[in-house]
Amino acid sequence: MPIETSRPVAAGVVTALVGFTSAFVVVLQGLTAVGATHAQAASGLLAVTILMGLSSVVLSLTTRLPITVAWSTPGAALLASTGAVDGGWPAAVGAFVVTGVLVLATGLVPALGSLITRIPASVAQAMLAGIVMQLCLGPVTGMAANPWAVGPVVLVWVISLRLLPRWASPLTFAAAAVVIAVHLTRSGTPVETSSLVPRLELTAPTFTLGALVGIALPLYLVTMASQNVPGVAVMRGFGYEVPWRRAMLVTGAGTVLGAPAGGHAINLAAISAALAAGPDAGEDRSRRWVASVTSGLVLVPVGIAAAAFATLVSLAPEGVVPAVAGLALMGTLAASLRSALAEPSEQVPAVVTFAVAASGIAVAGVSAAFWALVAGLVLRAVLHRPTD
Template sequence: MRDDTLSPVTAGVVTALVGFTSAFVIVLAGLTGVGASRDQAASGLLAVTVTMGLTSILLALWTRAPITIAWSTPGAALLASTGVVEGGWPAAVGAFLVTGGLILLTGLLPSLGSLVASIPASVAQAMLAGILLQLCLGPVTGLAANPIAVGPVVIVWLLTLRFAPRWASPLAFVAAAVVITAHLVSSGTSPGAGALVPRLELTAPAFTLGGLIGIAVPLYLVTMASQNVPGLAVMKGFGYEVPWQRTMVVTGVGTLVGAPAGGHGINLAAISAALAAGPEAGEDRSRRWIASVTSGTLLLFIGVASAALATLVSLAPEGVIPAVAGLALLGTLAASLTAALREPSEHIAAVVTFVIAASGITVVGVSAAFWALVAGLVVRWCLGWAR
C-alpha cells in the first residue's frame, strides 16, 4: 500500500479506536442513567456506533473531506446526571427522537442554528461543566470505596497521560478490563454466551413534558454548543469548510434512525476530528477523506462488540466504571470551566449556571440542566441591564 494511502488509513483506524474506547463507558452510563436496562443500553451503544460509522462514510464520500461523525459524549454525560424522567425509558427514547428532529431542523432552518449560536458561551459551557462535575468525581469516590480495584486504573491513566496523552482514556479502560477479568475469575462468575450477542432492542417512544424539557432541549443544546460548533471550528482550523446544512441534515436523520434502538444522538466530531483531518492523515490534504471512511468502516465492526462490552461493564467491581468515565471527562471539564470563566464580566452568571447544573435537582420533573440554563440567562440579563 502506498504511503499516501497508508497514512490516512492508519489515521482512520486510530480515530475509530480512540473515539470509541475513550467514551463508550460514558454512553452506557448515560443510557442506564435515564432508565435503560443492560440490554437496552447495549442496543443504544450499537445504534450510535453504527449510525456514526455510516454517516462518517457517507459525508466523507459525498464531500471528499475528512468529516468525522461521533456520538454526543457531553450529551451522554448529561443523561447520566439527569436520572429517570416521568415516563421512564420510553420517554427518554421519545426525547432522543425530538433531539434528532431539532438537529434536522437546524439544517433546514438556518435561523434555528443562529438562535442556538446566540446562547452565550459562558452560560453554555458552565452548564456543561456542572453536568460533568458529578461524573468527574468518580475516580475520587471510587478510590475511597475500592482502592485496590480503582487504583491500578488511575495509575495507568496518569502514566499514559504523561507519555502518550491520546491513549490515556483507552488504556485506562484496558486496565479496568483487566481488573474486571481478575474479579470475575476470583469470584467464579461467568457471563452467559447469550449476553455477548449483539442485538437491537426497539422501544416504542413516549412523549412527556419531563422528557421534552428535561432531556431533549438540554441534549440538543449541549450537542450543538459542545460538539457541532467546536467540530466546525476544528475542521476550519485544518482548512476544511464543512457543509453545515448538509451535515446537520445527515446527523439529524441518523439520530432519528438510531433513537428507537436507544441511540441518544450523533454529531460532528470535535476532538477526534483532528485525528482524521490533521497531518497524521497524510501530507496530501485531498486524500485525508480516506481516514474518515476508514474510521466509519471500522466502527461498523466495533459495534458488534456492544453487547459484550455492556456485559463486561455491568460485572465490574464497585467504583471501577465510574472512575474510567470520570477520568475520560476531566479534560472536557477543564476546557468547559476555562471557556465559562474566560470573561470576568460573565463570572457570576457562569457560576450560577454551574452550581445549579451540578446540584442535580429536579423541579416539576425537569432536570437541573434546563433550570441552570434558564437561571444563567436570567442572571446574565439582569446584570447586563443593571450595567
C-alpha cells in the same frame, strides 16, 4: 500500501478506536441512568456506534472532506446526571426522537442554527462543566470505596497522560478490563454467552412534557453547543468548511433512526475530528477524507461488538466503571471550565450556571441542565443590562 494512503488509513483506525474506547462507558452510564435495561443500553451503544460510522462514511465520500461523526459524549453525561424521568425509558426514547427532529430542523431552518450560536459560550460551557462534574467525582468516590480495584486504573491513567496522552482513555479502559478479568477469575462469576450476542432492542417512543423539557431540549442544546458548533470550528481551523445543512440533515436523521434502538444522539466530532483532519492523516490535505472513511468502516464492526463491551462493564467490581467514566471526562471538564471563565465579565453568570447544573436538582420533573441554562442567561441579562 503507498505511504500517501497508509497514513490516512492509520489515522482513521486511531480515530475510531480512541473515539470509541474513550467514552463508551459514559454512553452506557447515561442510557442506564434514564431507565434502560442492560440489553437496551447495549442496543443503544450498538446503534450510535454503527450510525456514527455510517454517517462518517456518507459525509466523507459525498464531500471529499475529512468529516467525522461521533456520539454526543456531553449528551450522555447529561443523561447520567439527569436520571429517570416521568414515563421511564419509553419517554427517554421519545426525547431522543425529538432531539433528532430538532437537529434536522436546524439544518432546514438557518435561523435556528443562528439562535444556537447566540447562546453565550461562557454559559453553554459552564452548563457542560456542571453536567460532567458529577461524573468526574467517580474516581474520587471509587478510590474511597474500592481502592484495590480503582487504584490501578487511576495509576494507568496518570502514567498514560504523561507518556501517551492521546491513548490515555483507551489505556485506562484496558486497565479496567484487566481489573474486571481478575475480579471475574477470583469470584468465579459466570458470563452468559447470550449476553455477548449483538441484538437491537426496539422501544416504542412515548412523549411526556418532563422528558421533552428535561431531556430533549437540554440534549439538543448541549449537543449543538458542545459538539456541532465546535466541530465546525475545529474543521475550519484545518482549512475545511463543513457543509452545515448536509451535516445536520445526516446526523439529525441518524439520531431519529437510532432512537427506537436506544441511541441518544450523533453529531459532528469535535476533539476526535482533529485526528482525521490534522497532519497525522497525511501531508496531502485533499486525501485526508480517507481517514474519516476508514474510521467509519472500523466503527461498524466495533459497534457490532457493543454487547460484549456492555457485558464486560456490567460485571465490573464496585467503583471501576464510574472511575473510568470520570477519568474520560476530566479533559472535557478542564476545557469547559477554562472556556466558561475566560472572560472576567462572564464569570459570575458562568459560576451560577455551573453550580445549578452540578447540583443535579430536578424541579417540576425538569433536569438541572435546563434550569442551569435559564439561571445563567437570566443573571447574565441582568448584569449586562445597559445603564442610562
